[in-house]
Amino acid sequence: MTDLPGTAELTYGSYLELDALLRLQRPVSEPEHPDELHFIVTHQAMELWFKVMIHELYRVLPCLADRQWARAVTRMRRVNEIFAAQTAQMQTLNTLEPSAFLQFRHALGTASGFQSVQFRVLEVLVGLREPGYLTQLASTSSGVLPFDVTAALAVPSLAEVAVGVPRAAGADDWQAVYAEPDRHAALVLLGEELLDHDRMWLRWRHEHLCLVERIIGRLVRGTGGGSSGYLEGRAAQRVFPFLWDLRRQLTLATEKNTAKEPRR
Template sequence: MSEARGSAATREIDYQGYLLLDRLLELQAPRSWPEHPDEMHFIITHQAIELWFRLMVRTVRQARDEVAAAEWVAATATARRLTRYTGVVLAQTSTLAEMPPGAFHKFRQFLGTASGLQSSQFRELEILSGHRDESYLDALRRAGGGRLEGRHTKALAEPSLAAALQQGAADAGVRDWARFYAEEAGRSPLYTLCEALVDYDEAWFRWRCEHRILVERMLGGGTGTAGTRPSYLEKSLQIRFFPWLWQARGALALLSPDA
């Protein structure tokens, strides 16, 4: 009987109910409405990005687990999805460049110290992907009053996607990444996976560049709502989740007989 009732309930659900749209559409509450309508755009963009982050946090864990199990083909498909998702986040971010100059300043006072840099999911995603420099973690601790958020502590206790790739490649006999690229280019599933992860890394680099330009377009050389300066965003352009895959490209020249 319970199964029959469940099936009937499932058949009766509609689009509005399945997506909980009534609740979802109540979550946009611009503080400056209706005087400054661009705030609605600002809120919706960031809420949508956070929804994508939620999916990406799950997906990066899936990719990591597939890499750890040496499931190169499955991990490659998952990594390509991550790259596509990052592209969607980039597209969402880019829409903010369409706001008229000065529009952000009209509703900025209503944001208080709220800043995208405070996105807990974004930091979780970076940590899970492989960005764990001590200076970065120290900055997160300072922002958290001397300690990391719970989700960040949990992420740090897990292997990152980058660490899983290094371990999996070592188990497969990779000792020299430049030589691996020279000998395996286009020949092995592990090589294809590495290139898919470079694409994922590059997609985030493109997002950081776009974000840096967007902030300058909106604020000029001014500080962000959380007091951050443009130099912080410049430094973020150096972040790579898989730096050794990029470094191997330069090292390939040393293996060339024409070098």
């Protein structure tokens, strides 16, 4: 920080290091395209929110391990609100006309959102750890996973921890929790926040897919070599499939019990 406490009066600008922050937008198109600033700021803002989400998820995990359900709910709610805000910021790029983007796209070289290490950390932290995906990810980083991704893999994922939450709280499984919501109120609230987090992933991937197709078209290779075909393949991924499946289980159990009731 430029002005440290004790050496100068702390101001809004010095606390946020605005002089440095506002110098970080450096358009590369020549001549400079007026829409490139929006493109840069949007992605920088998204990365800043990724940073906060990672920070908060690392705080959620010990809450679950220590059975601090209320704190876990609060922190997951914050993550979800941030995810919603971040998605909304990404959607502002829908105002970027395809012809405008094409005028400075060539200047980006191979720079691509696929190279976002923080996004990959988020995926790994929540539980998207398929061996094939990790191998593919390593292939884009000279055969070695980025350090921060490796660090995230060293801790249990949110999905792995969430599976065992009911038993840690004295219930058999998530179906038992939802079957008696009043008895397990804190866990139901937690389950709903986790499900909302999964919903936010689905929404983010859908919005990202639509954004890509809106600007460069379907199945066109992006600057990093990927295409909307790859995005389509990952759009329906679920972080907590067991929380979605228990809805089916509850419905089937209810229908079975209803069928057993004698008709009057």
